[in-house]
Structures are given as structure tokens and as C-alpha cells.
Amino acid sequence: MKLAVSVPPHIKLDDTIASINWTKIAVLIPVCMVSIYVFGIDVLSILLISVFSALITEAAIQKLQNQELTIKDGDAVLIGLILGLLLPPTVPLWIPVMGAFFAVALVKHAFGGLGSTLFNPAIAGLVFLNMSWTVLMGVDSVPHLGQYSDIMLELGAGRLIEVSPFALIGGLYLIHKKYIEWRIPLTYLLTTIVLAVLIGEDLSYVFTGMLMLGVFILAADPATSPITKNGRIIYGIFCGILTVLYGYFSYNYGLAVIFTIFFANAVSPFIEKNTYPKPVDEVMA
Amino acid sequence: MTEEVIEENAQEDVQESRSQVVIPLLQHKGVICEPLVSVGDTVKIGQKIGSFDNDLGAPVHASVSGEVIALEERPHPICSKMHSVVIEYDGTQEAIRFKGNRSANKDEILETLKESGIIDLDGNSVYFKLNTGKIIDSILINLTDAGDLSSNFTPENIPQIISGLKILLKASGASRGAFVVKKDDGQTNSALKGKLGGEDDIDLFPVKRGYSSTMLNLLAYEMTGMRVSNIGIPADVGVLIFSAYSALAVSEAVLEGIPPININVTVSGAVKQPGVKRSVVGTSFREVIESCGGYVGKPGKIIVNDIITGIAQFTDEVPVTKATTQIIVQSEDEVLRDKPGPCLHCARCVDVCPANILPGLIASQSDIGRYDECEKLHANSCIECGLCSMVCPSKRHLLQLIRYSKHALLRSFMIREEKESSNLKLGCASCQSPCHMGAPMIFVEGK
Numbered sequence: 001m002k003l004a005v006s007v008p009p010h011i012k013l014d015d016t017i018a019s020i021n022w023t024k025i026a027v028l029i030p031v032c033m034v035s036i037y038v039f040g041i042d043v044l045s046i047l048l049i050s051v052f053s054a055l056i057t058e059a060a061i062q063k064l065q066n067q068e069l070t071i072k073d074g075d076a077v078l079i080g081l082i083l084g085l086l087l088p089p090t091v092p093l094w095i096p097v098m099g100a101f102f103a104v105a106l107v108k109h110a111f112g113g114l115g116s117t118l119f120n121p122a123i124a125g126l127v128f129l130n131m132s133w134t135v136l137m138g139v140d141s142v143p144h145l146g147q148y149s150d151i152m153l154e155l156g157a158g159r160l161i162e163v164s165p166f167a168l169i170g171g172l173y174l175i176h177k178k179y180i181e182w183r184i185p186l187t188y189l190l191t192t193i194v195l196a197v198l199i200g201e202d203l204s205y206v207f208t209g210m211l212m213l214g215v216f217i218l219a220a221d222p223a224t225s226p227i228t229k230n231g232r233i234i235y236g237i238f239c240g241i242l243t244v245l246y247g248y249f250s251y252n253y254g255l256a257v258i259f260t261i262f263f264a265n266a267v268s269p270f271i272e273k274n275t276y277p278k279p280v281d282e283v284m285a
Numbered sequence: 286m287t288e289e290v291i292e293e294n295a296q297e298d299v300q301e302s303r304s305q306v307v308i309p310l311l312q313h314k315g316v317i318c319e320p321l322v323s324v325g326d327t328v329k330i331g332q333k334i335g336s337f338d339n340d341l342g343a344p345v346h347a348s349v350s351g352e353v354i355a356l357e358e359r360p361h362p363i364c365s366k367m368h369s370v371v372i373e374y375d376g377t378q379e380a381i382r383f384k385g386n387r388s389a390n391k392d393e394i395l396e397t398l399k400e401s402g403i404i405d406l407d408g409n410s411v412y413f414k415l416n417t418g419k420i421i422d423s424i425l426i427n428l429t430d431a432g433d434l435s436s437n438f439t440p441e442n443i444p445q446i447i448s449g450l451k452i453l454l455k456a457s458g459a460s461r462g463a464f465v466v467k468k469d470d471g472q473t474n475s476a477l478k479g480k481l482g483g484e485d486d487i488d489l490f491p492v493k494r495g496y497s498s499t500m501l502n503l504l505a506y507e508m509t510g511m512r513v514s515n516i517g518i519p520a521d522v523g524v525l526i527f528s529a530y531s532a533l534a535v536s537e538a539v540l541e542g543i544p545p546i547n548i549n550v551t552v553s554g555a556v557k558q559p560g561v562k563r564s565v566v567g568t569s570f571r572e573v574i575e576s577c578g579g580y581v582g583k584p585g586k587i588i589v590n591d592i593i594t595g596i597a598q599f600t601d602e603v604p605v606t607k608a609t610t611q612i613i614v615q616s617e618d619e620v621l622r623d624k625p626g627p628c629l630h631c632a633r634c635v636d637v638c639p640a641n642i643l644p645g646l647i648a649s650q651s652d653i654g655r656y657d658e659c660e661k662l663h664a665n666s667c668i669e670c671g672l673c674s675m676v677c678p679s680k681r682h683l684l685q686l687i688r689y690s691k692h693a694l695l696r697s698f699m700i701r702e703e704k705e706s707s708n709l710k711l712g713c714a715s716c717q718s719p720c721h722m723g724a725p726m727i728f729v730e731g732k
């Protein structure tokens with residue numbers, strides 16, 4: 001009889017990197033469909049090109065470095081999809097190619113690949129595009145939730161993601177599955193709303209699809225947020241404060257989320273370092 | 286071809302060993318016993334066949350009557366191979382005269398416990414735990430360990446467990462005893478409440494989570510609010526924690542004079558009739574599993590004691606020892622074959638860690654040999670519960686990497702001052718201990 005001998009534990013949870021990433025992608029699919037409905041079938045090409053450029057970049061890099069191909073784990077797809085969703089529908093089709101290449105090659109792989117990225121690749125990609133081709137990246141309109149139905153379908157959306165805050169409700173499922181942890185989304189959302197109300201901001205400008213994406217996917221992105229429990233709460237509050245500050249002075253809550261998280265990513269290691277937990281036992285040796 | 290040959294041989298072994306028990310001379314964290322019998326001797330049930338005259342020893346007893354046919358190395362569930370006494374049944378069931386003492390005083394109880402060599406599930410002998418010389422003010426019986434509960438906590442056993450607790454109270458001089466029960470474990474709660482009616486010095490302590498036998502320091506902290514040092518034991522803060530099994534065995538040993546020669550083992554997983562089996566110490570796992578109707582399909586892995594931190598066995602010829610509570614059989618397709626990936630920084634390990642440290646970070650530092658960093662991140666506080674490895678979506682071997690760093694740190698203690706570089710460049714200590722598969726039992730815990 002042959003018995004397997006291995007180190008404990010002998011059962012593990014079923015969740016894998018791939019299941020986490022593909023579930024996140026599934027959560028983003030409804031919003032893609034709504035944006036295709038709102039902006040027409042053309043935006044499908046933006047999304048597809050973005051996803052495929054991300055995939056091809058990742059495959060090429062891993063081939064060149066003789067690494068194992070990991071495109072199946074869905075990380076490149078997720079980066080491409082988020083990047084595509086952050087773009088306005090009017091961009092020329094080479095823009096997502098540039099953005100996805102920058103995100104995957106320079107932000108993800110140059111910094112050590114999956115889990116080691118300093119900035120969220122999709123956000124860094126968008127920031128890069130915004131800096132380099134500001135005119136092309138301009139949006140036609142800023143979303144404004146005039147009536148309640150706009151939560152479902154926002155026709156004044158300037159970017160693909162802004163078409164429907166409600167379509168991102170799947171983020172709650174991610175929290176339920178523990179694919180993202182509740183601390184960052186909760187503190188981020190609460191801080192933003194409370195602060196916005198306190199300074200008398202019109203919530204209908206604050207509460208956009210972009211904020212929902214930021215709360216559920218971007219801020220809670222595991223690699224770029226602190227791993228300590230208290231650190232995550234501070235990070236969430238910090239994101240909320242920055243978003244309201246930026247949005248209040250720039251009147252653009254969409255970009256506020258992007259730059260907030262970009263900046264918060266940069267300070268996240270600092271927050272993490274300063275919030276190391278105290279172990280339960282008394283430390284002697 | 287070769288495989289077939291191996292299987293045929295295995296078949297013959299079955300025939301030969303049908304009427305043997307193998308009693309390892311080391312079944313606890315401590316010192317190996319000297320055998321008191323030699324090949325050819327006849328032994329009776331309950332006869333002492335090995336002991337070491339020191340507080341670190343725990344005597345072993347014959348669990349069947351018959352002839353000693355060998356004194357040799359045999360497979361051991363925790364130490365891979367260990368010197369053992371092999372006894373062949375003669376079928377007579379002849380036993381020594383067991384002398385119980387219902388009114389024993391403190392010293393008599395301690396003496397009986399020393400002689401009976403009861404091993405608690407954390408691997409320490411009960412006598413050793415009681416005999417620390419520290420002032421004890423309460424004794425807890427941990428009823429949150431699933432394997433222990435299912436094997437030993439049946440309604441019929443409750444009076445015995447309570448009397449075991451009383452004996453332990455008497456032996457330690459503690460004033461209070463308590464049962465630690467999971468809050469949501471309604472069955473245990475109600476079963477105990479019914480029986481605890483007239484006892485004033487025994488309480489029921491509800492806790493939120495389960496504590497396995499490696500988490501006793503944590504349980505002591507939860508109970509007393511006092512932090513136990515990572516090289517300390519619960520007795521440092523005045524509590525002693527025993528399992529239901531120990532309480533049962535203590536009451537049997539003191540009241541009836543029977544040393545632990547029979548033990549309840551829960552068999553679960555891919556066997557035909559899973560359930561609790563009362564087994565003679567020294568029976569092989571194979572026989573226990575056969576008494577459960579045998580394997581379902583081909584077994585893939587046999588795990589002793591706990592599915593999360595238990596040790597996978599390389600053969601089913603290992604004997605049931607005094608600290609075996611659970612045998613878990615996994616079928617071939619249940620065996621994990623995943624490959625570790627990079628850390629996602631998802632922090633799930635951090636959220637689940639009961640010691641409140643950062644397992645993912647420590648493991649990464651351990652992986653690149655930065656044991657100094659591991660120490661700063663409190664690797665030594667890890668209680669090796671294995672939960673972090675269980676939840677990691679990237680399937681990283683966190684528990685092993687952390688253990689590795691702990692071993693390296695342990696070895697670096699003596700030479701630390703002389704080191705100039707901050708990095709302790711050291712290897713794993715496990716190659717020097719006889720056991721590389723789990724917690725080495727020969728390490729003496731404590732000071």
C-alpha cells in the first residue's frame with residue numbers, strides 16, 4: 001500500500017489565486033454589459049483589446065524570462081479589464097494597448113509580479129495614460145445621480161465604469177467569500193460619505209460607479225493594501241479623506257478615486273510598518 | 286511489477302502480526318523508557334514493561350497478556366521509528382491485580398499518576414504537568430478539541446470526567462476547576478449542565494473558538510487575561526489545562542488502579558464504518574481500521590490526531606499510543622497536491638492567526654533566510670496551529686517556513702553575541718532530531 005506523506009495541514013480551503021481573480025472578473029461583468037448597452041457595441045472592442053494586450057504582455061514577459069506561464073490565474077485579465085473600464089468610451093484603440101502594456105510590464109512584472117506590486121497596475125496604467133495623452137483621455141461628462149434610477153443606469157457617465165454603481169453590487173459577494181476583507185471597503189465608504197456630508201458636498205456627485213469600483217476592487221486590492229488589521233482600517237479612512245479632499249477641490253470625484261488610491265498605495269507600506277500587531281503571548285525569546 | 290511484490294509481502298505481514306501489539310517505549314515529550322522486560326518474558330495486562338526513573342519519564346504498561354517476542358525499532362505515529370516492546374497475545378487475558386484507592390490523599394494520587402504514565406494530548410505526561418512546583422489556582426478541562434470530544438466525551442463518561450477533575454484538583458491543590466466549552470456547542474453544554482448540578486467548585490467557561498492541544502497557552506490567556514510567554518506553559522499563570530481524555534484516564538488510574546492501556550480512538554474519513562473504537566494501546570492502525578470495516582477504495586493518506594496539524598503516516602502498521610485520539614483516512618483523490626505560489630498579500634493568514642502575528646511576512650523572510658527579521662516579527666510566538674497554511678489561497682507552506690525559522694533561531698541562541706552580521710545564516714535543526722515529520726517529542730518543553 002502506498003500512502004502519501006506530507007506536511008500538515010491536510011485540508012486546505014478551496015480558494016485559489018485563480019478563483020479569487022476570476023470571481024472578481026465575474027463581479028465586473030455586469031457593469032461591462034451595462035456599459036455596452038449605454039455606449040454601444042464599440043466599447044466592447046476597448047475592453048477586449050485591453051484584456052488581450054494585458055494577456056499578451058504577460059505571456060511575452062514570462063516566455064522571455066523562462067518563467068511558468070500564469071495567464072490562467074486571471075490576474076492579467078483582471079488588470080486589463082479594470083483598465084478598460086476606467087477609460088472613457090471615446091479613446092482611440094491604441095490607448096488601451098499602451099495602458100495595458102505599461103500596467104503589466106512596468107507596474108506588475110518589473111516590481112516582482114503577482115502580489116509584489118507597489119501600485120495597483122490598472123490604476124498606474126490609467127495615471128500613465130492620463131499624464132501622457134491628457135487630451136485623448138478627456139471625458140465628455142461627469143456622472144451626476146439626479147434621480148434614484150441613476151444608481152441603476154447612469155446615462156451621464158464619462159467612463160465605462162460609471163454607467164451603473166448598482167452593477168458593482170457583486171462586491172458584497174467578494175466580501176462574503178472573504179476574497180476581499182471588510183475593513184477597507186467599509187471604512188473607505190463610510191469615511192467618504194460622512195466627510196462628504198459634513199462639508200456639505202452633494203452626494204449625487206460623490207456616489208459614482210468609480211467610487212464603488214474603488215471601494216470594492218481597487219482599494220481592497222490585496223497586494224497594495226496593508227496586511228495588518230489596524231493598518232487596513234487606517235488605510236480605508238485615509239482613502240476616504242483623500243477622495244473627499246481631492247473631489248471637493250477638483251469637482252471630479254471619478255479621478256479623485258484614482259489618484260487617492262494611487263497615493264494611498266504609495267503610503268501603504270508605511271502604514272503597514274507602523275501597525276504591526278502585538279503578539280498574544282509575552283515575548284521572551 | 287515491483288508494486289505487486291510489495292503488496293504480496295504486505296499480505297504476509299498481516300498474517301504474522303495479527304496477534305501482536307507494539308508498545309513504543311516513548312509516547313510523550315520526555316525521555317525514552319528503559320525496557321523492564323526482555324525477549325521471552327511473559328507479561329500480564331497492566332504490568333509495567335518500561336520506565337525511566339525521573340520526572341521526565343512516563344512508564345509504559347503491557348496492554349495484553351503474552352510473551353515478549355521482540356525489543357526492536359518499530360514504526361511510531363510521531364517519531365517515525367522508535368524502540369518498542371512487541372508482545373504476542375497468548376489469549377488468556379491474564380491481568381495483574383489492579384488496586385484502586387477511593388480516598389487517596391495528595392501524595393498518593395501523585396504517586397499513582399507517576400506510576401500510571403498518563404500522557405495528556407499535548408504530549409506531556411500528566412504527572413509532569415502537575416509536578417511543576419508552581420502555584421496552581423485553577424484546573425481547566427478543555428472540551429473544545431474536536432477529536433478529544435468525539436472520542437472521550439460521551440454521556441456515560443461525564444461522571445468519570447468530573448471525578449477525574451476532582452482528583453486533579455486535589456493533586457494540584459487548586460481551588461477551582463472548570464470545563465471550557467465552545468459557546469455554540471449546545472450538546473456538550475447541556476450534557477454538562479445536567480451533571481454539574483451539585484458541584485460548587487466546578488464552573489463552565491464558554492469560549493468562542495476551539496482550542497487544540499497546541500493552543501493551551503492561548504487558552505490560558507483567554508481564561509486569565511495574563512499573557513503566557515512563548516516558551517512558558519499555562520502553569521506560569523496558575524492554570525493547568527487537561528484534556529477530557531486525561532481526566533478520564535486519571536479517574537481510572539486512581540479510582541480503579543488501571544493504567545492507560547485502553548484508549549478511545551475516533552476513526553473517520555474513507556473507512557466503511559467510521560466511529561469511536563475502544564482500542565488496546567499498541568494495536569496497529571490497520572487493525573483499528575479493519576475493525577471499522579476497512580478502507581473505502583484505496584487509502585491515500587492516514588493522519589493521526591488532527592486533520593490540520595496531525596502527522597501523515599508512512600504505513601498503517603503504526604501502533605495506537607497513549608496520546609492517539611483520532612485516525613483520519615483520506616482517499617486518494619482527497620490528498621492535496623497543490624503547488625505553492627507567490628504571496629498575494631491578501632492577509633487572510635493575518636486575519637486567522639490566533640497568535641496575532643503576521644504569518645505571510647514571517648514566512649517570506651524565512652524563505653530568504655532572514656531569520657533575524659523573523660524574530661523581530663515574533664516568529665517565536667507562533668503556536669503552530671496551522672490555520673494560516675490552511676486558508677492561504679496561494680497554498681504557501683507557511684507553517685513549515687515559520688517552524689523552520691523557529692528551529693534556526695533556536696540553534697542560533699548560543700552564538701548570537703558573536704555574530705557580526707545581522708543575519709543569522711543557519712540551517713534547519715530538524716535534521717539533527719530523530720523526528721522530521723512533526724513536533725519532535727524528544728524536545729523537553731519548558732525552561
Ligand code: SF4
Pocket residue numbers: 634637638639640641642643644666667668669670671672673674683684687
Ligand atoms: S501556525 Fe500560522 S496561524 Fe497558527 S499561530 Fe502560527 S502563524 Fe499563526
Ligand code: SF4
Pocket residue numbers: 227627628629630631632633634635644645646673676677678679680681683
Ligand atoms: S494567506 Fe497566503 S497569500 Fe495571503 S497574505 Fe498570507 S501568505 Fe500571502
